Amino acid sequence: MSILGNRVLRKEDPKFLTTGGTYVDDLALEGAAHVVYVRSPMAHARIRSIDTSEAASAPGVVAVYTGDDVELEPMPPGAPFANPAMVRPWLARGVVRFVGDMVAAVVAETREQAVDASELVLVDYEPLPVVVDPEAAADNETLVHEAAGTNVVFRIPEDFVNVGMVPPEAATEPSDLFEGCDVVVRQRIVNQRVAPCPLEVRAAASQWEGGRLTHWTTTQAPHAVKGSLAQTFGVAEEQVRAIAPDVGGGFGAKIGGYPEELLVPWIARRLDRPVRWVETRSESMLSLGHGRAQTQHAELGGTRDGRLVAYKLSVIQDSGAYPGFGAFLPTMTQMMLTGVYDIAKVFFTDVSVATNTNPTVAYRGAGRPEATAAIERMVDIFAAEIGMDPAEVRRRNMVGNDRFPFTTPTGTTYDVGNYEATLDRVLEAAGYAELRAEQRRRREAGGPKQLGIGLSSYVEITNGIPGSEFGSVEVLSDGRARVRTGTSPHGQGHVTAWSQLVADQLGIAIEDVEVVHGDTDLVPRGVGTFGSKSLQSGGVAVFQAAEQVVDKARKLAADLLEANPNDIELDKTNRRFHVAGTPSASKTWAELAQASGDEGLSAEVDFAAPGPTFPFGSHLVVAEVDTETGGVVLERIVAVDDAGRLINPLIAEGQVHGGLAQGAAQALMEEMCYDDQGNPVTANLADYEFVSAAELPSFETYSMETPTPINPLGAKGIGESGTIGSTPAVQNAVCDALLALGVRHVDMPTSPMRVWRAIEAAEGKR
């Protein structure tokens, strides 16, 4: 019987539960100096002077560096074809461009000494005009990078036509876009800036030994770190060992290389001693990349009988002071523009701009939640406009099961789906008709506690960036197996799931499979863990390597037992190969590994999937809204998710749970706020509305398994679905509760203040 699909308890857990993990800041590093970065308190200012003398002579201080000291080549542009004048300096030179921009590095014998001395660095700032609002930034009246002459990083479609990413005919809005529509609804929607907040903040430590660098860092992609370190320091890749030890969450924000981390080896080389760095949470809130930050203008048109005809979305993407991956989030939004619906005519534009804020990056979903939030909100507004049940509007427009593979008007090809079934299932599981009846009762009674029912049907793209992932399986001479994987788990349970894949193929017990990850000396190549790619790329590589090992072992056993390989059977229960019908003539895994000689009994696979996969589902949220206070209580979150075949449903559910919470948090509570002078006002966990257990209900989750033809496991990614589906479901629930009061839309986060004001404004109109 296959072990795949079983709720196997995690092998990772005993360590975390008894001694705790080994995170970067837990590592002992003899003789290490500590670095603390001095950060700008101004959002935009010219640096008149920096006086480091007092800091340099403070107790325990080893060195103080400013931008002029860093002789490294400039950091590579954060994004392809971004304006080169917007490239981030290692440490600020001449100008600071957001609160948190780094102006100096203070190195001392102890962390406390470095913190104390960092407060003695005197920087004379001359304030410059600040631009925080991305819509204002697009006007170019206040420039973040004077030399660039513009705040615009790029425009879609114009700049993408120029480089051939968009065909010229797609660059102009069709004049007949909304022709044939009885109704067109329009809404400005803010998909607000949020802070990813992995529980472990960033940390790094570096040590050079004989020209070779060992670098420990909190990353989702250690092999990429290795590459950028080799490039930065002008050394061969073999001279760099990058290690991601236990990593306390990432959510996309730990994919990229930050100057804070990459400067640590520079300092270590300069001082010829190990150096370590860990940020505080308050620093992390300022400078770990933020997510989302889209302002959207949406227009959705259709017929009075509920048929969606045309959709237009214009995005302004806030890229922050030094545009990086965040500038590109709209490309993903465009890819997933029409969601689960068959909408014939679309038009998409984006302008990605720089502002005097922390740069934006990928955050759980990265551009896809923004697409889903927009279309799902617009479908509800459209349904309200034509007076049709929002579930019915969804049903009438979903891409049917007979349409796959389905290519959307923005050119994205969905592999396989069963959208209407997820809608049916979530409506049934939630008891939709009874919920609507209860809502009606409450509306008629007119009390302060109104009920909102929010729906969201989503499809999203996983493993969206093409490429291969590495996996190997080796049987050791004692009969145990060792897996090396290019994925870099930080909570996703790969050690357990990859062990299941190997145990399933080889019959070797799960506990006898070792999984090696996150160390570039031990894993020859790898891409890492992001974009819900790991199982469908790295997991498949391990699975195929295991298959190859079985084939090799079969041939070896045939030689040793003097039989035809076709007659050799693997008895997984007893973990041995034997001649068919003759169990006594057998070889164990250990015997075969020992007999394999120098070649070893192993296989390596670089699996490149022929394409991405598209998980989907439907979520339903029940919210109680207090119309007197604006307070929202989430009563139920019901989620039906289909990520293809599940290897470990326990782990998959855990991924959904976390995603649901993060999505609900964005819809209801979280926002990284700056005032109009660029001062962050939610820059620690006391001020930022990080969701806790008290604001959430237990979740009602259901899984469907529609295997994808894209890979031999039939698996899609499940890491981000929860976030993508739940965010609009929660927002729709809040808005639905207010519909009868004349409120059409409330932007996220649907905080008590926003909800209360929306009610007040609607009452004022009536």
Add this chain to the structure above:
Amino acid sequence: MKVKLEVNGTAHEREIEPRTLLVYFLREELGLTGTNVGCDTTSCGACTVLMDGESVKSCTVLAAQADGRSITTIEGLADGEELHPMQRAFREHHGLQCGYCTPGMVMAAVSLVTESPDLDETHVREGLEGNLCRCTGYHNIVAAVLDAARSSREGAW
């Protein structure tokens, strides 16, 4: 200044800077790195330990305040190889992912159930409000704590 305290059943005496926080004393003086630091505003609870059996956030307690007290960290919770029922429940319910909040969450949960073994789901959620987790959505943590509370009522603790 000198502090004398018991940590996980072992007496320790150390000369420290007066401003030393208990969490850094545990991590850096004693090498007990299971207790993590997740914020700087006493918000996240990753640093939660037991002081004389009650949960405290060790980032907001000076080591000097722990003088003469008894501290239990995640490293001292299991009975040898035998996991504490709370540790076991977290594993069985998949109540952890990246593991960073876990030591603090487990210690807070032990304290919560010790104080109120009869708690219900709402009580668990409100009782753990000061312990943040970014991975699990709390669903399985709540299930684990309720399960461990059940075992506590049945006398398994």
